[in-house]
Each structure stands twice: as structure tokens, then as C-alpha cells.
Amino acid sequence: MEDIHNFCDSLLKNISNSIRERKNKTNKKLADIAYNIKDQSTKDDITGDTQMLSNIINYHIIKGKNPYLLPKPQKNNLTHNIVVNLNYGSSYNLVWNNGTVILFDNIEKIFYIGLDYLSQKNQKTIRTALLSDLHFAKTEAYKQTHSNYNEYEYKNTKEHAKNYLYETLWLEFGRAHKNYFQDLGTFKIEQNLEKFFETKFLPILEEFNRFNNPMGTFNLIIGIYKSINYKKTLDRTPLIEEKKTNDMLIKNGKGFIDALIENQDNFDNFIANKYKRLENDAKPYIPKKN
Numbered sequence: 001m002e003d004i005h006n007f008c009d010s011l012l013k014n015i016s017n018s019i020r021e022r023k024n025k026t027n028k029k030l031a032d033i034a035y036n037i038k039d040q041s042t043k044d045d046i047t048g049d050t051q052m053l054s055n056i057i058n059y060h061i062i063k064g065k066n067p068y069l070l071p072k073p074q075k076n077n078l079t080h081n082i083v084v085n086l087n088y089g090s091s092y093n094l095v096w097n098n099g100t101v102i103l104f105d106n107i108e109k110i111f112y113i114g115l116d117y118l119s120q121k122n123q124k125t126i127r128t129a130l131l132s133d134l135h136f137a138k139t140e141a142y143k144q145t146h147s148n149y150n151e152y153e154y155k156n157t158k159e160h161a162k163n164y165l166y167e168t169l170w171l172e173f174g175r176a177h178k179n180y181f182q183d184l185g186t187f188k189i190e191q192n193l194e195k196f197f198e199t200k201f202l203p204i205l206e207e208f209n210r211f212n213n214p215m216g217t218f219n220l221i222i223g224i225y226k227s228i229n230y231k232k233t234l235d236r237t238p239l240i241e242e243k244k245t246n247d248m249l250i251k252n253g254k255g256f257i258d259a260l261i262e263n264q265d266n267f268d269n270f271i272a273n274k275y276k277r278l279e280n281d282a283k284p285y286i287p288k289k290n
Contacts, residue, residue: 018098136161
């Protein structure tokens with residue numbers, strides 16, 4: 001998939017840039033970064049590692065030497081030594097949170113890429129998840145029951161649904177991502193992203209659909225629109241009382257749909273503000289001294 005390829009290409013370039021920037025900032029030589037700081041005896045025998053490190057910094061990917069830019073993380077190998085000697089903390093940080101691009105930006109990008117990727121073979125699951133956003137559910141229901149729907153509005157609310165899904169699932173998605181990639185580095189990065197989407201992201205969406213039942217609310221909305229249309233298309237001129245009933249149904253039906261949406265928006269704003277307050281109020285844990 002082109003989006004996955006382009007993302008991975010950008011990710012690897014950011015890794016190269018980050019390592020180069022830290023090298024220059026710390027004034028370290030290639031040998032100072034490539035060797036195991038705990039094993040001084042290896043410092044004079046790292047010609048291959050320094051050459052590979054040079055390739056990494058200059059974004060030279062050689063199929064037979066560093067096909068995935070970085071070697072797969074292992075104790076005391078080049079990736080491990082880069083992490084230690086340039087203070088990345090972990091190979092996960094080196095790849096996904098290295099300062100050139102922050103972790104949350106990467107998580108958000110691959111969330112949307114994952115939705116598009118999964119929709120190719122799991123369209124029903126993705127569509128159901130998107131219908132959990134009642135703005136999109138309303139627009140989709142209107143599209144299915146009216147010929148005069150607004151295509152521009154439809155596309156906008158579908159994008160809104162993707163954003164809603166990200167804001168709802170980002171934490172669970174991010175945890176799954178870290179668990180999956182924490183020891184992989186950049187090893188087979190494109191293939192592993194696809195596998196992550198299929199084996200981790202898809203089950204998250206499926207469980208989300210089972211728990212929230214978006215189709216239940218969507219069917220309610222579409223049922224309201226169908227009832228309104230039925231009343232609108234009587235094959236005779238309605239009596240006065242029928243017209244009043246019709247007008248009341250249209251008013252109350254649309255009002256009920258809008259009330260559902262308003263309730264969802266208010267709840268989501270409450271949750272967002274709650275998390276923001278928790279973040280602002282959070283204090284670092286400092287262990288007590290004995």
C-alpha cells in the first residue's frame with residue numbers, strides 16, 4: 001500500500017536525521033556511538049559497525065547490509081549501542097519518538113493509514129465503527145433515504161467520524177502499538193505495520209463495535225428518516241389532522257436525532273476536558289527516602 005510505504009520512508013529518514021543531530025550535538029565520533037560502552041575491548045574492532053552507522057546517518061540502505069536501515073535490536077549490537085550512547089532510552093523511542101517527530105504524531109498518522117488499509121478487506125467493520133460518530137450516522141442515513149444529499153457534507157462528516165474514532169481509541173491503539181513494536185526496531189517495518197493492523201488494530205475495532213453497537217443507533221436514525229419520508233409521500237392530499245401529525249413527526253423525529261448528536265458531543269467534551277485536567281494536575285511520582 002502506497003500510504004504505508006510513504007510513511008515508512010519518512011519514518012526511516014527521520015531516524016537518520018535524529019541520529020545525525022544527536023551525534024553533532026554531542027560531538028561524538030562514529031566509533032564513540034558504535035561501540036559497547038561497557039566493553040572497551042570492542043572499540044578497536046568496529047570498522048563494520050562504523051561503516052553501517054555512516055550508512056544509517058546518511059540514509060543509505062544497502063540490501064545485503066542494512067535493508068531495514070537499523071539492525072533488529074539485540075543486546076550489544078549496533079542498534080543497542082546507538083540507543084545507549086545517544087541516550088534514546090529504548091529502541092522504541094529511537095524509531096517512534098526520537099525528537100524529530102514525536103510519538104503521538106506517528107500514532108495518529110498510522111491510525112488513519114490503518115483505517116484505510118483495513119477498509120480494503122474489512123469494509124463492513126470499518127463502516128460500522130465510523131457510524132459510532134452520530135454526525136456521520138445522520139449523514140449516512142440521510143444519504144440512504146434521500147436522493148438530494150450533499151456529497152461535500154457527506155465527505156466532511158466521514159472525515160469527522162475518523163477523527164472521532166481516533167479521539168476515542170487513541171490510548172488503546174497506542175498501547176497496542178507499543179506492545180507490538182517495542183522490540184522490533186525497524187525490522188521489516190512495512191510488513192509488520194500491515195500485520196499490526198490485521199492482528200491488533202482490527203480486533204480493537206471489532207471489540208469496539210460489539211461493545212458500542214453503532215448499528216443499533218444508526219438503524220434507529222434511518223428508521224426515523226424512512227417514517228418521515230413515508231408520511232411525506234402519501235398518495236393523496238392529507239387531511240388537516242394527518243398534516244399536523246406529519247409535521248409533528250418531522251419536527252420531533254429530526255429533533256430526536258439532533259438531541260442524540262448533542263448528547264454525544266457534550267459527553268465527548270466532558271471526557272476530553274476530564275483527561276486534560278488529569279494531565280495538567282498530574283504530579284511526577286517521587287519515591288520516599290527511607
